Amino acid sequence: MKSWLAAVFALALAVPNVAQAQxxxxxxxxxxxxxxHGQPDTAMLSAGVCVAAPTAAVAxxxxxxxxxAVLAALKKLDVPDKDIQTRDxxxxxxxxxGNSEAPRVTGYQVSNQVxxxxxxxxxxxxxxxxxxxxxANQINGVNFSIHDSAALIADARAAAVADARTKAETxxxxxxVSLGPIVSINENGISGPRPVVFAAxxxxxxxxxxxxxxxxxxxVTIAWKIK
Numbered sequence: 001m002k003s004w005l006a007a008v009f010a011l012a013l014a015v016p017n018v019a020q021a022q023x024x025x026x027x028x029x030x031x032x033x034x035x036x037h038g039q040p041d042t043a044m045l046s047a048g049v050c051v052a053a054p055t056a057a058v059a060x061x062x063x064x065x066x067x068x069a070v071l072a073a074l075k076k077l078d079v080p081d082k083d084i085q086t087r088d089x090x091x092x093x094x095x096x097x098g099n100s101e102a103p104r105v106t107g108y109q110v111s112n113q114v115x116x117x118x119x120x121x122x123x124x125x126x127x128x129x130x131x132x133x134x135x136a137n138q139i140n141g142v143n144f145s146i147h148d149s150a151a152l153i154a155d156a157r158a159a160a161v162a163d164a165r166t167k168a169e170t171x172x173x174x175x176x177v178s179l180g181p182i183v184s185i186n187e188n189g190i191s192g193p194r195p196v197v198f199a200a201x202x203x204x205x206x207x208x209x210x211x212x213x214x215x216x217x218x219x220v221t222i223a224w225k226i227k
Contacts, residue, residue: 027183029223030168034159036152040144040214043124046087047136048113056091056108063110066135070114073134077127079116088113113140119147146214153190156218161185164222172226180225188219 049066053059074084090111095103116131118124121144128139146152165179172179 026226027223028168028172028177028179028226029221030164030171031188031219031221032160032162032164032167033217033219034156034161034163035215035217036155036159037213037215038146038149038152040146041119041121042145042147043118043121044143044145045116045118045124045127046113046140046142047116047128047131048088048111048138048140049136050109050111050138052094052107052109054107056093056110059108059110060091063112066137067112067114069134070131070136073130074116074127077123077130079118079127083117083119085115086112087115111138113138144214146216149216152216153218156190156216157187157220160218160220161222164220168222168224177226180227183223183225185223186221188221191217 047070049063049070051059051063051066053062071084088111090109092109092111093105094107094109096106097103116127118127124142132139168179
């Protein structure tokens with residue numbers, strides 16, 4: 001009697017699992033990619049000074065003078081203090097090595113880097129000129145972005161969903177089935193602008209800046225019931 005009841009109970013548990021497996025077999029999953037484009041209106045640049053000298057005190061004093069000049073140049077361009085932030089500062093010993101001698105300190109290198117946000121992107125070229133003229137010998141990168149990108153993100157997401165649906169409808173038609181209701185939608189990620197990197201620069205000609213166009217992309221995965 002107990003074995004018969006156990007068998008019935010096991011069968012009752014198995015029936016939903018079978019139904020769920022059959023349900024899963026009638027699902028189509030498709031990925032979609034969408035993009036939206038717009039002109040950047042904000043820039044974030046990283047600039048700094050790097051100085052080497054025989055002693056740490058001399059290197060530090062030289063780096064401080066150069067950075068003070070860089071900050072003064074930014075202030076002259078009306079860049080607010082809240083948009084200037086020190087992001088890296090380091091003092092590193094420099095070593096010389098020989099085949100038969102232990103490493104010895106030959107000097108020190110001081111590096112001081114600031115990150116500058118420009119809400120008026122038209123000032124980017126002039127800002128690069130100003131900081132390099134003031135003494136910055138490192139421009140580590142420029143990030144372009146769109147301050148209010150919500151509308152572009154929405155457009156990219158809509159395009160990704162449309163792309164997934166178009167693919168799914170193509171496959172469904174080829175397979176002789178039709179799409180039913182959506183079971184799930186998963187966003188796989190949103191990607192935006194990438195930094196533009198500049199090498200160390202000399203105090204020379206004005207810096208030409210091409211803003212181009214920024215691309216925001218979205219990727220989704222959608223599952224439909226098929227019938």
